[in-house]
Amino acid sequence: MWLGFDIGATKLAVAVGDDAGGIAARRRRPIRATGDPRADVDAMLRDAHELLAEAGVAASALRGVGVAAPGPIDFARGTVESPPNLPGWRSVPIREWLGAAFDAPVHLENDANAAALAEWRFGAGRGARHMVYLTMSTGVGGGLVLDGKLYRGTGNAGEVGHMTVEWGDAAELCGCGRRGCLEAYTGGRRWSERLSRVTPADSRVAALAGAPSHARPEHVVAAAREGDAFALAEMDRWNRYLARGLTVLSYLIAPEVFVLGTIATAAGEALSLAPLRQMLAEEMWTPMGAPGEIRGSALGKDAPYYAALCAALEANG
Secondary structure, three states: EEEEEEEEEEEEEEEEOOOOOOEEEEEEEOOOOOHHHHHHHHHHHHHHHHHHHHHHHOOOOOOOOHHHHHHOOOOOOOOOOOOOOOOOOEEOOOHHHHHHHHHOEEEEEEEHHHHHHHHHHOOOOOOOOOOOEEEEOOOEEEEEEEEOOEOOOOOOOHHHOOOOOOOOOHHHHHHOOEOEEEHHHHHHHHHHHHHHHHHHOOOHHHHHOOOOHHHHHHHHHHHHHOOOOOHHHHHHHHHHHHHHHHHHHHHHHOOEEEEOOOOHHHHHHHHHHHHHHHHHHHOOOHHHHHOOOEEEOOOHHHHHHHHHHHHHHHHOO
């Protein structure tokens, strides 16, 4: 059995499972970095021990422990290095702390890499030899499976959220401090900030949100399904910036499959996946051949648990 943690900006998911993806017990709760990472990790450990007891698994029986955490990550040292969405987490030695708590190998993985492995092993990427995964939740992350293996490069390959898709002083500010990043245009947090500024008071988005200042991506998706003009324009803008990123990745990697999670999957075929396929086909140079197939995530709300489990499975080397 394996124990895995998936640490997000707003949630913690913990799972106990086996090699085949069978999940024996799971837990999800809100998380907010307190500024004291040691206290945050101690709270995670309490969750883990309660979950192991629920699953009837002794800590001594674990073959490995995995942590899927937002980057940047120093893989050599096993530390989380100041992710924008986890304030106070500066050079946190989480591999060392968990290694002291469990008599089992501990593997630290970028959260998007872990999600990519989850889709490749158990979800929409099954059967693909070359797959690119992108998730657009609070921020934007990515993971690359090339030649049937997770590709990390020198450590942080796949940080697609910080590739530049807009230029100049008017480009949107990203949480990393730079301007024009893909995350600044397609990440949930930054899109929500934009919506609070630009949502018309008489739009369906504002009505669903209760007020323009409360508008979020899920309100845009819901209003777009009803044909709201503002929501449809926002979806088109979001898709076009995402398509810029997919175009660059297509030229660099030429994957068989793109698997898109969170916002793209929630928006679905008509509002996001089909428009993205058309935009990508229009942007690609014809002699390059057809771009990679675009698929929505197949794991749905279970994705964090499978990502946690896949991070643990990497502890096996």
